[in-house]
Amino acid sequence: MEAFSDGVFAIAITLLVLEIQVPEGAEHDPLRALADLWPSYLAYLVSFATIGTVWFAHTVITEHIDHATSDFVRLNLLLLIVVSFIPFPTKLLGDFAGTDRSERVATTVYGVNLLLTSLILSLLWRYAVRERLVRPDTADQDVQMMTKRLTPGLTGYLIALRIGLVLPEVAVLIYLVIAVFILVPLRAILRRVT
Amino acid sequence: MEAFSDGVFAIAITLLVLEIQVPEGAEHDPLRALADLWPSYLAYLVSFATIGTVWFAHTVITEHIDHATSDFVRLNLLLLIVVSFIPFPTKLLGDFAGTDRSERVATTVYGVNLLLTSLILSLLWRYAVRERLVRPDTADQDVQMMTKRLTPGLTGYLIALRIGLVLPEVAVLIYLVIAVFILVPLRAILRRVT
């Protein structure tokens, strides 16, 4: 299951670039056309960082786990469904850039996708802790730190979602900050474990 | 062969999202445009659940198997051919939504693809049992349960195919139920084995 999940993460992250599309007739004013694609580049960057983070957190979770139950596998499949969906709102961020209203819609759809990803990831961990799937030799403080780290991500996404209704670009930048913000402490946990 | 098959399953499942395409001019009425894509979202969900189930059943089969023969490898390749094809009718479900006739055609093509997948998966297992490729230490009741579980899937697909000629949307929902219905007991088998 771990190899399969890793494969899905790797593919989803690499497919992101296919969603950046050069508009027709771009060769007449190439610099302008490429510059106008900045929302697509930003979306690529944020989605890459986010999927990278989620993959990393997922690796940390599976490494701490002793065995899996049916529900764990099911939750994991649900996580893969929402992660694999990320390229779609990523594309929306680029396609819908321009008018205020469509930007807000795209940013909201994107944020909901990231929120769901973060939520299911958090559920996966809490489920593993509650059902005692976590390895007995894991330090209690690591379990607590991990649980703690996944929570601010959730509230962060909720705040960014609200901001996105008024200032879509700011929300996207917050999504980037969340990805990098969660990424760092999780690695600290991994370092201690291995 | 197992790693290669796993790769194909992981890629096919992740490619599904590329088949959801936003129509041109969607930025003028973004909410509407996104809402109108619901058949594509449903198709994404059902195909993801189905490929996930088939991958899972495939893992259970290969884990119970001792060695492989030429015919087993050939059947396995055939399974990969039909699984890798699933993104195509998945796209059709979205593209052909709207008129009654095209919806029925898309749902039927989709159903036939799922039926073939299920059929070849079932053949793979029966072949393995008949040719004594199954590990000697496998409990007889596991072998029988596995065989049993794969059969209702087949009849389920046949019934759904018929229903799809009249009520395409209902058929798609049945496909979702089948995926989840098969998924659960197969996991029960795996749990006992590992």
Add this chain to the structure above:
Amino acid sequence: MEAFSDGVFAIAITLLVLEIQVPEGAEHDPLRALADLWPSYLAYLVSFATIGTVWFAHTVITEHIDHATSDFVRLNLLLLIVVSFIPFPTKLLGDFAGTDRSERVATTVYGVNLLLTSLILSLLWRYAVRERLVRPDTADQDVQMMTKRLTPGLTGYLIALRIGLVLPEVAVLIYLVIAVFILVPLRAILRRVT
């Protein structure tokens, strides 16, 4: 290197389905539109069988190999370049169906790609034999049989290429036969080895 190659084969084989595209307006006469895509389905099938065969032959080669040299790695990269290219002429077979001339062009480009694939695969094996990269415990008859099996593939592709200039569809069917024809004896070798 083996895992990387396996990944490339698995991805190339799964990307094939993306090249089957439903023409615009197909929902008005869905059955017709889907039936008209038969050259694309055939191309999908032949390319899948061919990449599957090449992957299998590649696995047999790497399993017989003791160590790798720089030139072996380079030849291997060259093989991956031509295998990864196969989705392009596969798409051409579908796109160029209709007029006689474009069909011949598409079939020829396709055939040249398959011929190159087969040629480099054969070179890879001959190089490994000549440079004594093959494991010492490999039976001489296996080495000879492997060498023999890869040769008719080459002549088969050359003959099919010629036929394709007059009867494109026949050539495509020959490509399918070659894939299945090579596939079978190679598996016999593998069975003996493992």
Add this chain to the structure above:
Amino acid sequence: MEAFSDGVFAIAITLLVLEIQVPEGAEHDPLRALADLWPSYLAYLVSFATIGTVWFAHTVITEHIDHATSDFVRLNLLLLIVVSFIPFPTKLLGDFAGTDRSERVATTVYGVNLLLTSLILSLLWRYAVRERLVRPDTADQDVQMMTKRLTPGLTGYLIALRIGLVLPEVAVLIYLVIAVFILVPLRAILRRVT
């Protein structure tokens, strides 16, 4: 982390072929249409060779490494971001062929992407050496040779970038030479190690 990186490299390299697109109406003059795509074929070849090289250098680096720190993982993610981006400027090379100005823009964007890839790869290695992540049993001369080999690549890309402002096609050929030029000595290192 290594398996995940390998997956991303393998997927990025295989996605390149999707960026070669046949223009509409190509079936009327198929030979001409296919011949006119030569910039796309060249771009495919150069990008394939470059990603192949970077993957290879990455494998050499990770094989020499004992353990990873947070910053190493972060640099590695940055490398994957720029490598996964390569299919985009690869497509530009094909799309923007025709007018002088757009060719120069495409070649420059492409070159900057390759330069960044090479730069981060070099940083990754220097970081590993400085932070003593390299295995103690690695010969000093191997460490020095590796460091040396990654430097001319950087200056090569800088020179090609400048040339690309005047002669875009020449720059693309230089990028091909760099990929093959770096590829060869790195393999010599690997051969000694394993």
